[in-house]
Amino acid sequence: MKKNYLIILIYLLLNNCALNNVVNHHGVHFLEKKQVKIKTNIFNKNDIVKVLGPASIIDNFNNNIWIYLERKTSVSGIKSFGKEKLLKNDVLVLEFNNRGLLVKKNFYNKNDLNKIEITKNQTETSNKEALLKNILSTLRRKINDPLGKRIAK
Numbered sequence: 739m740k741k742n743y744l745i746i747l748i749y750l751l752l753n754n755c756a757l758n759n760v761v762n763h764h765g766v767h768f769l770e771k772k773q774v775k776i777k778t779n780i781f782n783k784n785d786i787v788k789v790l791g792p793a794s795i796i797d798n799f800n801n802n803i804w805i806y807l808e809r810k811t812s813v814s815g816i817k818s819f820g821k822e823k824l825l826k827n828d829v830l831v832l833e834f835n836n837r838g839l840l841v842k843k844n845f846y847n848k849n850d851l852n853k854i855e856i857t858k859n860q861t862e863t864s865n866k867e868a869l870l871k872n873i874l875s876t877l878r879r880k881i882n883d884p885l886g887k888r889i890a891k
Contacts (some may be wrong), residue, residue, distance in 0.1 A: 761825065762811045766790055769808035769828045773845050776832075783838045790830075806830040827851060 766772065772790055781789075786804070793804035810826040826848065833842035846854075 760813055762822075764809045765794055765807040765828075766830075767808070769806060769830055770845070770847070773806075773830050773843070776840065776843060778840050778843055781840045783834060783840075786832060786840065793832075802834040802836070804832045804834070806832070824848065 769790075775789055776786065783804075786793075790806055794807040795805040797803035797805075806829070808826060808828040809824075811822045812825055813822060828848070829846045829851065831842075831844040831846075832840060835841050
């Protein structure tokens with residue numbers, strides 16, 4: 739009798755732990771299928787929100803660029819000691835005109851993202867950035883010590 743309980747217990751442990759893969763999903767589900775429905779020069783921002791929901795990222799400098807993300811990962815087998823495996827990594831970049839009409843749509847999957855080259859060039863800081871940094875640090879000091887009575891360090 740104890741032998742049967744032990745066999746059932748081992749079976750349940752092995753079945754629940756080893757055979758079921760846990761898939762972590764972030765972003766918009768089925769982005770690749772949903773992006774096919776979207777047509778340029780026909781859809782506006784409200785139509786996009788109805789199809790895809792709110793954007794994952796809205797460009798800070800230009801509110802006319804929206805980015806949607808989908809990422810699926812799974813914990814790989816025992817051989818790799820639980821290292822995460824990337825199953826899906828999709829990015830949809832939408833660009834709107836000033837009236838909110840979709841002008842440009844770019845879809846990138848995992849293979850496309852691997853082909854993108856990142857430039858090695860670096861820009862040098864300009865004097866304008868140094869001036870802005872000085873102004874902001876002075877402003878911060880005045881906010882923290884409006885009467886100027888703290889001892890400067």
